[in-house]
Amino acid sequence: MDERWRLSRRQILKGMAAAGALTTAELAWWDEPLIAPRRAWGAQPVRFQFSVPEPKRTALVESLAQRFNQSQKDFEVKVEFVPQAQARQKLITSIAAGTPPDVAQVWDNWVGEFDGMNAVEDLTPKVRDWSGYKDVLPLAWETVTVKKRILSFPWVVTNDGVYWRTDRAKEYGAKPPKDDWSFDDFLAYAKTMTKPDKNQYGFGMRGQGTWAVLYATEFMYANGAQVLGRDGKVAINSKEAAEALDWYLDLFRKHKVCPPSVPTDGWRGIVEGFGRGVTNSYIHNSGSSEEQKDFVKPENFATVPLPFGPAKKRSSFYFSETLTPFKAGKAREGGFKFMAWAMEPEPHFMYSKTLGLLPARKTVAERPEFTRDPALAGFIKSFPFSIVSPYLAHAGWGGKLDSEGVPLFQQALVGRLTAREFLDKFAEVLSKNMS
Amino acid sequence: MAREATLARPLARPLLTRRAREVLTGYLYLLPVVIALGATVVVPIVRAIQMSLYRNVLIKPQEYGFIGLGNYARLLDDDVFWLSLWNSFYWVFGSVSLQFLGGFVAALLLHQSFQGRAAVRTLTLLPWIIPGVVVALIWEYLYQPNYGALNDLLARAGLMTDKVAWLSNPSLAMPAVIATNVWRGVPFFAIMLLAGLQAIADELYEAARVDGAGVLERFWHITLPMLRPIIVVATATRIIWTFNYADLIFVMTSGGPANATQITSTYTLLQAYSNLDFGYAATLSVVLLLIMLAFTLLYLRVTRGVEPVA
Numbered sequence: 001m002d003e004r005w006r007l008s009r010r011q012i013l014k015g016m017a018a019a020g021a022l023t024t025a026e027l028a029w030w031d032e033p034l035i036a037p038r039r040a041w042g043a044q045p046v047r048f049q050f051s052v053p054e055p056k057r058t059a060l061v062e063s064l065a066q067r068f069n070q071s072q073k074d075f076e077v078k079v080e081f082v083p084q085a086q087a088r089q090k091l092i093t094s095i096a097a098g099t100p101p102d103v104a105q106v107w108d109n110w111v112g113e114f115d116g117m118n119a120v121e122d123l124t125p126k127v128r129d130w131s132g133y134k135d136v137l138p139l140a141w142e143t144v145t146v147k148k149r150i151l152s153f154p155w156v157v158t159n160d161g162v163y164w165r166t167d168r169a170k171e172y173g174a175k176p177p178k179d180d181w182s183f184d185d186f187l188a189y190a191k192t193m194t195k196p197d198k199n200q201y202g203f204g205m206r207g208q209g210t211w212a213v214l215y216a217t218e219f220m221y222a223n224g225a226q227v228l229g230r231d232g233k234v235a236i237n238s239k240e241a242a243e244a245l246d247w248y249l250d251l252f253r254k255h256k257v258c259p260p261s262v263p264t265d266g267w268r269g270i271v272e273g274f275g276r277g278v279t280n281s282y283i284h285n286s287g288s289s290e291e292q293k294d295f296v297k298p299e300n301f302a303t304v305p306l307p308f309g310p311a312k313k314r315s316s317f318y319f320s321e322t323l324t325p326f327k328a329g330k331a332r333e334g335g336f337k338f339m340a341w342a343m344e345p346e347p348h349f350m351y352s353k354t355l356g357l358l359p360a361r362k363t364v365a366e367r368p369e370f371t372r373d374p375a376l377a378g379f380i381k382s383f384p385f386s387i388v389s390p391y392l393a394h395a396g397w398g399g400k401l402d403s404e405g406v407p408l409f410q411q412a413l414v415g416r417l418t419a420r421e422f423l424d425k426f427a428e429v430l431s432k433n434m435s
Numbered sequence: 436m437a438r439e440a441t442l443a444r445p446l447a448r449p450l451l452t453r454r455a456r457e458v459l460t461g462y463l464y465l466l467p468v469v470i471a472l473g474a475t476v477v478v479p480i481v482r483a484i485q486m487s488l489y490r491n492v493l494i495k496p497q498e499y500g501f502i503g504l505g506n507y508a509r510l511l512d513d514d515v516f517w518l519s520l521w522n523s524f525y526w527v528f529g530s531v532s533l534q535f536l537g538g539f540v541a542a543l544l545l546h547q548s549f550q551g552r553a554a555v556r557t558l559t560l561l562p563w564i565i566p567g568v569v570v571a572l573i574w575e576y577l578y579q580p581n582y583g584a585l586n587d588l589l590a591r592a593g594l595m596t597d598k599v600a601w602l603s604n605p606s607l608a609m610p611a612v613i614a615t616n617v618w619r620g621v622p623f624f625a626i627m628l629l630a631g632l633q634a635i636a637d638e639l640y641e642a643a644r645v646d647g648a649g650v651l652e653r654f655w656h657i658t659l660p661m662l663r664p665i666i667v668v669a670t671a672t673r674i675i676w677t678f679n680y681a682d683l684i685f686v687m688t689s690g691g692p693a694n695a696t697q698i699t700s701t702y703t704l705l706q707a708y709s710n711l712d713f714g715y716a717a718t719l720s721v722v723l724l725l726i727m728l729a730f731t732l733l734y735l736r737v738t739r740g741v742e743p744v745a
Contacts, residue, residue, distance in 0.1 A: 089708045096493060096713075113711065116494030199581060199598075207603070208691060260580045260600035263692035264608075278581040395494050403709040407515075410693040414605055 043069070043076040046334040049104035050079055051087035060354050068341050075334030095119040095326065102329035103339060106152065108143040108320045109210070112395035115146045121327045122149040123336075130340055132361060140360040142388050143320040146395075153339045154320035155348075156357035158285035159386040160218060160306060161316065161378030162186075163292060165280045167300040168193060168200075177281075177304040179381055183222070183247060186307040190257035193280035202257035204279030205248075207413050208266035210398075213405045213426075214317055214389060215283050220244040222309025227390035227430070234430045237423035244309060245419040249412055263410050274301075285319075289375040290356035303378025305385075316379075318386040320360065396433035404429045480724065483717045491714035506718035516719070518694055519702040520726075525609060526684075526698050527677045530616040535670060537617060538624020545625065546632045556629075563622035571686035574615040578602050578687075602688050605695035612687055612696055616677070624669060631665040632658070667738045674734075675727055699723050 050061050058081060065077040080101060082090050088110055094100045095117055106114070114120045127133055127150050140154035162177065169176050174192035175185065190202030206212045217227065217236075225241035228234060252258040259278055261269060271288045273279040275295030283306065292301055308314045323339040325332060341347065345364055352359040352370075358379060359365045370376055391397050405426055412422035451459065490502045510516050545556050562570065577585045578601035589595035601611040635658065643653050659666075681700040684690060690697035690705065697705075699719060707716035 092493060092708065092711060113494045116496075117711075118496055208689060260598050261603045263600070263603040263605075264688055265603075266689075273581065276582055399494075399709040399711055403705045407691060407694045407697070410691050414693055416605070416693060 043074055044331050044334050046075050046077045046103065046331040046338055047101040047329070048077050048079050048335075048338065049087070049091065049101040050081055051084040051105060052081045056354060060351065064342060064347055064351065067347065068338055071341065072337070075331065075337060077334075077338050092117075095328070098328055100326035100328050102331045102335035103323055103325045105155070106322050106324040108152075108154070108322055109389065109392055109398050111144055111151050111322060111324060112146050112392060113398050114324065114326075115149075115151055116395040119326055119328065120151045120324060121332075122151065123153075123325070124150045126336060127153070130343075132340075132343055135361045135363055136343075137360055137362060137365070139318055139386065139388065140320055143318065143392070144322050144324075152322035152324040153343055154360040155323045155342065156352045156355065157318065157320045157360045158287060158357050159316040159318040159379055159382050160215065160283055160285055161303045161382055162306060163274055163282050163284060163288070163301055163303050163378075164189070165193070165274075165296070165300060166302050168280055177307075179305055181304070181307045183219075183307055183309055187251070187255065187257075190251060190281065191255060194257045196256075199278060201259045201273075201279050202281060203251055204265065204270040204273040204282035205252055205258045205262045206265055206267065206270050206283070207252075207263040207410055208269065209406065210391075210401045211267065213401055213409050214391065216245055216248050216409065217390070218283075218306055218315055218317060219248045219309065221315040221387075222307065222311065222313050224309070224311035224313055228393060234427045234434070236430065237420070237427040240311065242420045242423055245412070245423065249419055252413060253415060263413050286356050286358060286376055286379045288356070289373075290354070293375060298375060302374050303376065305378055305382040314385055316382040316386045317389040318383075319389055321357065394430075394434045397430060400429055400433045483720050483724075486714060486717035487721045489714045491712070491717075493711035493713060502714075506715050507722075509715065510718055510722065515694060515697065515702060516699070519697045519699045522609065522694075522696065523678060523698040523700070526613060526616075526696075527674055529610075529613040530620060530677050531670060531673050533613070533617040534620035534673065535624050535666075537621040539628055541621060541625035542628035542632055545629050559625055560622045562619045563626075565619075567619070567680070567682035568686055570615065570619050571683045574618075575602065575687050578611055603692055605693050608688055608692060608695045612684055615687070616680075616683055619683075620673065620677075623673065627665055627669045628662060631662045635661045663738070667735070671731060671734055674730070678723065678727060 048065065050057075052058050052061075061079055061081075065079050069076050087105075091100065091104055091106070091110070091114070095114065100119060111120065136154065137157065140157045141150060143157070144150055144152040144154050164177050166176070168174075169189070169192075172192055172195070174189050177185065177189055181189075186203075193202035194200065206215055217225075220236070220241040223240045223244035225236065225238050225244060227236045252262050259265070259273060261273075265273065267284065267288075270279070270282045270284060271291060274282050275292060277296075286303075289303070306314050306316055323342060325335040325339065329335055342351070343361065345361065348359055348361055349364050349367065349369075351357075352364065356375070358370060358376070365371075371380060391401055408417065408422050408425050408429070411417040412419060417425070449456075487506055488501060488503060490498055490500055490505065492498060541559060545552065545559065549555075565573075577583050580586055580598045580600040580603065583601075585601065586595065586598050589599075599607070602608050639657050639661075640653055643657055648656065679700050681698070681704060684696050684698060684701050685704065688696045690701045700723065703716050703719040703723070706712045706719060
């Protein structure tokens, strides 16, 4: 087709608006800026890297950028979309080449690595002067603080909880998980909800990717284990950790309440497993709640905090999706203005709500859209005992969790290592890479 | 009046002889290729060798420095490297040998005349045309133990009672990814060998038939020797490609479970982009290059190059 005859979404919307066929009220929130005038000429471009797991995010972020561009005339944010799987790699290579974006959407566990590369700057004074500083949860600031310096804005936050099937629990007569449930209750639920003849399993355990190790660690914490001891040395190979891990691995190895695909199930595997009805529970952050509303329907699932362990403890690892500026960026002032704007109540609310993540700002998090949503209840109830992931303590641990921790964990899953052997080897990896 | 004599003035002696000019012109024609290959092949190799002699972990810029053969010494003690090397051989020879066999059979069949041959030949190319990442995603779905098509078909056919976790079982994961690679690579051999088959003169077969040679004898004494140059080039290039081919494994298993499908090229990626250890990743690349060079030389020597047998 001749390019001259193709209309962009912007042109179509403008045409419809001009024809009176469309009112602003009928437009999706993210389409509204597309019918407004563009920014003035001469604005300094701000490069913003965003990783895209789904089309909804693309539209949303494009809209945010447009809204920011229309809100002032000095800067123009240009979004550079990259596939999520390549986001970290792209950033690393661009940092090494001296051409990073001005701002990027970055997971908090990468921030320490970028600090190690001397690629990010200390934002502490600027952030403390920012009007919304005190409205952001202290724990959220903690996720982006490295060596007492704030390096990013915590855009949205979340923690881990358990998704479970309300409709099937009723159908199979399973005891519904309660907010204060225990390891035993968890196992009983998973057993009752496992129906191999129906191709259904009680629990979708994750065996692939960094969070496979993190979820297992949360169970170890519930039995009183710690990654780092009081002396600052690695203590993850403790007796408490080994007992809890053994129990956790047995869900797959002995009790067979997990699907056989566990050793290679990453986040997509566990989310789809639940969405397709193969598993009847899984652990994840609130980020998949919106997806499950489409897959399973809101009335058929709920979320609940992780169970108490034998030590009567429990934990949920808290993390953030950050907006991180880079030292070598060319538009640092524009980058900061964009980040501060994205943290303003309206864009902050729209971004969090659309993605099912929780806002870092207290006043936004208190809105009923978050507090009254049953799909988010398990996460909000987990805040009192949430902690920042202990693996953020050393920048060198980020990559090693993936390259060495996960293969070791998989060896334990398939029975090539005992829980104790895994933890000893894993502790050795962590000890060697403390930096 | 004195008549002026016209004297022939000697031509200025050229700076270069005719032969030298010809040689120089030839080299000038080659210059663009030399520059292009130098910039895209030689420089990166030299740079990788240089990088392999440095401690270069991106998150530890303060530790950057020359360490000589330190990375190579570390490699000797790295169990995962040795496992990945073993897996690489398994992956390469498993894939290429089966691709070759399948491709040969397909080429022989496609060489026969039958109705719709052109359409079948085009369809045969399909797996080769599809991008590697897409192939990986399709097969990952087929292998999915809970809702994948393969388990479902086997169960319906009564060949399976318990679900098989093709990619999640360490003993089955490598054969499963090899099977995918075989499916993808068969058309490459089929098309190459088919082109070779079509170039063999029919007279050779007729003469052999007149002399009383049977099907197997004609295959052994005519087809195979005539195809040898193509077989050597196709298998050598395919082996090199497969050694460096990480897409399928990266998408389907990420080298897991428990490093069961970790080959040296995926391990190199892991070192570079998970551990940000570019010095060590460069070392792995250099070792891979040396192995490939040694293999290619050995292969060409064993097969006596690509010259047809006299």
